[in-house]
Amino acid sequence: DVKVTxxxxxxxxxxxxxxxxxxxxxxxxxxxxxxxxxxxxxxRLIYFSYDVKMKEKGDIPEGYxxxxxxxxxxxxxxxxxxxxxxxxxxxxxxxxxxxxxxxxFGDGTRLSIL
Amino acid sequence: GEDVEQSLFLSVREGDSSVINCTYTDSSxxxxxxxxxxxxxxxxxxxxxxxxxxxxQDQRLTVLLNKKDKHLSLRIADTQTGDSAIYFCAENHSxxxxxxFGSGTRLSIRx
Numbered sequence: 001d002v003k004v005t006x007x008x009x010x011x012x013x014x015x016x017x018x019x020x021x022x023x024x025x026x027x028x029x030x031x032x033x034x035x036x037x038x039x040x041x042x043x044r045l046i047y048f049s050y051d052v053k054m055k056e057k058g059d060i061p062e063g064y065x066x067x068x069x070x071x072x073x074x075x076x077x078x079x080x081x082x083x084x085x086x087x088x089x090x091x092x093x094x095x096x097x098x099x100x101x102x103x104x105f106g107d108g109t110r111l112s113i114l
Numbered sequence: 115g116e117d118v119e120q121s122l123f124l125s126v127r128e129g130d131s132s133v134i135n136c137t138y139t140d141s142s143x144x145x146x147x148x149x150x151x152x153x154x155x156x157x158x159x160x161x162x163x164x165x166x167x168x169x170x171q172d173q174r175l176t177v178l179l180n181k182k183d184k185h186l187s188l189r190i191a192d193t194q195t196g197d198s199a200i201y202f203c204a205e206n207h208s209x210x211x212x213x214x215f216g217s218g219t220r221l222s223i224r225x
Contacts, residue, residue, distance in 0.1 A: 004156070040122075042202070042217035043157075058212070090156055102147055103213060105156035 003027070004106035006091050012112045019078040021109050023091030031094045032074035033103060034058075034066065036087040043090065049074055081113045118216040120203050125222045132190040134219045136203030139184065143205040146179065148188045151200045151218070160188075160201075195223050 007022035025032065031050050035043040035058075045058030047066040055066050063085060067075045074093075078085055088110050092103040118138045126132045138146065144165050149157040163170045163177045163186075170177045176189040190197055200218040 006156075040217065043215040045212060048212065092157075102145070102159050102162055103157075104159065105149075107156045108154075 004091055004093055004104055006089075006106040006109050008109050009107060010110050010112075012114060013078075013081050014114055015082060017078075017081050019081050019111070019113075021076040021078075021089055021091075021111070023074045023076070023093075023106060024072050025074075025093040025104070026072065027093065027095065027104075028071065029093035029095045029104075030071070031096070031101075031103075032068065033092040033094075034064075034074065034076045035090045035092065036060070036085075037090055037108070038087050046076065083113050085111065086113045087111060118203055118205055118214050120201075120216040120219045122217065123220050123222070125224055126193050128193060128195060128223050128225055130193055132188075132193045132197065132221055134188045134190075134201050134203075134221065136186040136188075136216055137184055138186065138203070138205045138214075140205055140214075141181070141184065145206045146177075146186050147202075147204040147206075147213070148175075148177065148186075149202040149204060149215075151202065153199075157202060190221075193221075193223055197221060198223050 003026045005024045013019050033048040034046045044060050049055050049068045065077045090108045091106045094101040094103045120136045147162040148160045150160045151157045174191045178187045200220050202218045203216040
């Protein structure tokens with residue numbers, strides 16, 4: 001079975017802090033994704049990556065950056081956390097080229113910015 | 115534009131069938147997906163259907179695809195309390211190289 005592991009289930013940080021959310025997958029998947037999930041808005045894509053050291057902006061990249069130094073790990077960085085970044089963050093991975101393969105999700109990180 | 119739409123809530127009686135509906139916009143979508151999210155968890159892939167199929171059945175789950183109307187549905191037979199969750203419809207959006215998710219339908223089961 002595919003395993004996508006997010007390092008924290010719950011995280012509380014302060015406004016202005018630099019925040020790192022880590023995601024690791026164990027199935028040698030090429031593609032990795034970061035979403036945020038907010039009530040009534042569904043899932044919104046922040047950033048994604050189709051290969052090591054490669055990144056592409058999703059629909060809402062402002063205030064975020066990502067790092068993919070190794071194939072199995074995709075990190076989401078909040079450069080200077082703000083209260084409107086309080087949300088549930090979901091990482092996903094998929095195999096193959098492009099977006100046709102189903103995405104497999106981690107359990108999510110519920111981030112609160114105070 | 116790209117859009118996947120679902121109703122936000124559905125309530126059914128335990129033992130009845132649940133039907134969750136979804137409409138999408140990309141007529142060139144190759145795959146359409148149904149995901150399930152239980153409270154406090156991530157999304158779990160339930161099933162998916164290729165665009166050249168009309169129907170797919172997997173135990174209590176039946177997926178119907180009407181390509182002409184760009185309509186996808188998920189039927190859960192004999193709905194149980196463990197089926198309480200949010201169900202997301204999603205399509206792969208060929209022109210944008212990404213998967214587009216609906217806002218999710220919250221299924222609640224009443225006794």
